[in-house]
Amino acid sequence: MVGLGDLPGGSFFSVASAVSADGTTIVGGSDSADGTEAFRWTSTGGMIGLGDLPGGAFHSHGYGVSGDGSVIVGEGTTAAGRKAFIWTQAGGMADLQTTLIDDYGLAGALAGWTLESARAVSPDGRTIVGFGINPWGQTEAWLAVIPEPSTYAVTLAALSLLAVLTARHRRRARPADAPTGKSS
Numbered sequence: 470m471v472g473l474g475d476l477p478g479g480s481f482f483s484v485a486s487a488v489s490a491d492g493t494t495i496v497g498g499s500d501s502a503d504g505t506e507a508f509r510w511t512s513t514g515g516m517i518g519l520g521d522l523p524g525g526a527f528h529s530h531g532y533g534v535s536g537d538g539s540v541i542v543g544e545g546t547t548a549a550g551r552k553a554f555i556w557t558q559a560g561g562m563a564d565l566q567t568t569l570i571d572d573y574g575l576a577g578a579l580a581g582w583t584l585e586s587a588r589a590v591s592p593d594g595r596t597i598v599g600f601g602i603n604p605w606g607q608t609e610a611w612l613a614v615i616p617e618p619s620t621y622a623v624t625l626a627a628l629s630l631l632a633v634l635t636a637r638h639r640r641r642a643r644p645a646d647a648p649t650g651k652s653s
Contacts, residue, residue, distance in 0.1 A: 536591075595614060
């Protein structure tokens with residue numbers, strides 16, 4: 470058995486919530502100088518605080534981690550209340566709903582929803598589950614699948630090409646007997 474410690478500042482308190490499939494990364498929450506904070510623990514780096522979402526009281530907690538520890542999900546606090554987060558080494562902590570809308574174009578699927586908490590993530594880091602408020606104001610479980618970057622890029626490129634080809638076709642496809650405005 471190994472104690473994981475806690476974050477500096479605040480009272481001594483930490484809770485582990487999930488472990489990566491490869492066993493190298495543990496996530497949870499710990500008291501820090503700022504308040505309760507989501508953490509990522511590895512045997513080589515120890516416990517590292519992940520911060521919180523901007524606005525509101527400082528409070529975050531990590532609930533799920535991908536198989537290799539590269540993606541962490543949980544909840545943080547904003548001025549609008551509790552919100553689900555996603556964390557990556559490259560991007561840090563971000564509002565999951567904003568990420569799904571801005572980076573993956575899922576505004577239609579998320580219309581009327583508030584994703585309050587992400588509780589688990591698949592081993593590949595692309596399927597996330599949690600709970601939130603649905604468009605009818607009820608608490609409901611949700612599942613979000615992050616599109617593969619290559620699939621998303623190919624789809625956007627194909628749609629862009631289709632728009633260009635359609636515009637060109639419309640300019641060229643004028644009927645031969647269309648009125649020209651000249652009288653004979």
